[in-house]
Amino acid sequence: MTTPSFGSTLPWAEPSCHRKLRDAVRKWCEEHIVPYTEEWVEKGAIPIHLYQECAKAGLLVPIAAGKSIPPEWSHYPFIGDIPASEWNGFHDLVLWDELIRSGSIASLFIGLTVGAPPLRQFASKSLQDKIFPEILSGEKRVCLAITEPTCGSDVRNLATTAERSADGKCYIVNGEKKWITNGMFSHYFMTAVRTGGPGAEGISMLLIPRSEGVRTRPISVMPGPLSATTYVTFEDVKVPAEYLIGQAGAGFKQTMINFNHERLWAVFQALRGCRTALNDAFEWALKREAFGKRLIEQPVVRWKFGNMGRKVEALQAWTESVVWESENLSDEEAGRLLGGVTALLKVEAGVVAKSVAEECLKIMGGLGLTKTGQGSRIEAFYRSVPSLVVPGGSEDVLIDLGVREALKLSRQAEKARAKI
Ligand SMILES: Cc1cc2nc3c(=O)[nH]c(=O)nc-3n(C[C@H](O)[C@H](O)[C@H](O)COP(=O)(O)OP(=O)(O)OC[C@H]3O[C@@H](n4cnc5c(N)ncnc54)[C@H](O)[C@@H]3O)c2cc1C
Missing domain, CATH: 2.40.110.10 (Butyryl-CoA Dehydrogenase, subunit A, domain 2)
Known part of the structure; x- marks a missing residue:
């Protein structure tokens, strides 16, 4: 683990890469989102005008694009001052990580991140030219x-x-x-x-x-x-x-290809949820006293943190390796090779999120079940875990898919070897 030069210095609370983009998104979210989150959750809605502000801030284009920005979109505003031609899957990871960190806003973009890619990848140019200006400007969703x-x-x-x-x-x-x-x-x-x-x-x-x-x-x-x-x-x-x-x-194949980014996105969600939970649980364990000492002084509590840290860092490393692979493969090859592994990665993200949410909740004691105050982010994360596990492919179904895809690739490799 390296010590991040921004944000929390607590163990495993921050990943480290692409500081420039991370800083820009974090600043924007801390000004426009974080102060209002509790109010929106209470009201049950995010104000409608915020979506257009997101467009002006340059959030919608990269969210709709995923791992690469088409050159014809380079005239739209773009967060982080990064040239469209340089945008890649790691920027996508960082952007989502920061949006999810800020809480409620991420849910505003789910439709865009899963609904726009088929339009971009498979639709006719004339349909793209008609629809994208409407949705990238924030006018329509x-x-x-x-x-x-x-x-x-x-x-x-x-x-x-x-x-x-x-x-x-x-x-x-x-x-x-x-x-x-x-x-x-x-x-x-x-x-x-x-x-x-x-x-x-x-x-x-x-x-x-x-x-x-x-x-x-x-x-x-x-x-x-x-x-x-x-x-x-x-x-x-x-x-x-x-x-x-x-x-x-062609709709079934298009749907399956589209699932890969949706599943990766669920992994990004799990990772940031775990890090936020670890941050808040650490803060609490460093100050709460029980049985004459701080929680962090109990070996059992440190054992829990150690286990959570190793799981989160392993998940981060696996995620980055899949992002790197999808970066370096053609869309067609990524579709062929990464479907199964992405399915299993999403399963792992759900398993890690479940265990981190539960352990952090226990460390917080009663605060972990409380919707306001110091335990509120852990309480919300605990409740959100099933929505990482079922939507976008249920855990049991994805484990099975992972095995079937692995066997398919194994048979293809065997055939290829037989030809040599
Ligand atoms: C909050 C939320 C948001 C969602 N957002 C969207 C969205 O934006 N767009 C959209 O299209 N859908 C969305 N979904 C739907 C989601 O993708 C489906 O709920 C999910 O794919 C599971 O389908 P199902 O609910 O019909 O369960 P079923 O397919 O009926 O499966 C139920 C359970 O049976 C078991 N099972 C089924 N088949 C197998 C198998 N082959 N092997 C082993 N076990 C199996 C699994 O345990 C599974 O969880 C959302 C769902 C939720 C809850």
Whole structure:
């Protein structure tokens, strides 16, 4: 571990890289977000104007882009004074780490970070030219709608239909989507629909604008209301045919590729949640006295911290190695090689987060169960752990996927060796 030159000096409370970007995002968040977080959580909503301020501050472009910024976006504002051409996966990690550190704001961008990439990677240039100026300026918002009431993990069996109209000019969409993050305030739904027969080959991705026949209602979920989790109903919704993303029938593959960044993002969330919890638990353990000495003077308490520190640093190292690999592989190769490992990394992040949240909560005693004051960030993190474990691929399903992908790569390697 190196001592960071910014933020907390407590053990494992801060990762260390890209100080310039980290400082810029942290300063912006500490001015615009941190003082208001408790108020927003109490009210159950983040003010609508804040999104446009985020656009002006240069947050939306890198969030929509992920690990690389297209040159045609370089005229948009950009946080951290980093040239678009230099932006990479590690900047993405740092940006998210800081947004998550500031608390509630991160939930405002979930729709953008999971809904924009299919548009950028697979949509026609004319659709991109129409939609991106609206969403990168903060005027409109997008979310990702895959899950349905009758099908979540089993994406192949989704039931929402998009039938081509008789004149071929539009699709008519009917169906329901459930647990759609940011759906309440989104103008566009990046939606997996069935345009063909059963199974994966019949699935396409369609960008559905909020229009006649689209209805949304909130779902109350464990992590709280700020992420605006939504039940969406499509009833005879007419969508222009040119809003199809890429080829008809390519939607399953596009969805799977898109999952990789979503899963990495969940890992970023777990890492920062652990570090914040460690910071607050350390502060408490250094001052709280019980049985005649400070908590930190109890070997059992130090043993807990040591175990948490090793788990968090191992998770950080594995995460950075996956970010580095995705940085150095083509999109196609990254899709082929990193799906399984990213699934297992997300599982590990959930396991580490669960254990760190629980141990930190116990170190805080009653404060760990208290929604205000010194234990409040640990209490919130503890409650948020299931939302790292289920959305974006449930733990059990991802472990199985990790093994199947590893076996697939092993068979490919065997075949390649046999040819030599
Ligand atoms: C807060 C929240 C936000 C969400 N945001 C979005 C969003 O923005 N967009 C979106 O499209 N979806 C979203 N989701 C949906 C989320 O991705 C699904 O809930 C998740 O994929 C699991 O699907 P399911 O709930 O249908 O569970 P199911 O698929 O019914 O699975 C239930 C359980 O059964 C077990 N299981 C199922 N299949 C297997 C298997 N093959 N092997 C072993 N065990 C298995 C697992 O334990 C699993 O957890 C969100 C969900 C939540 C709770």
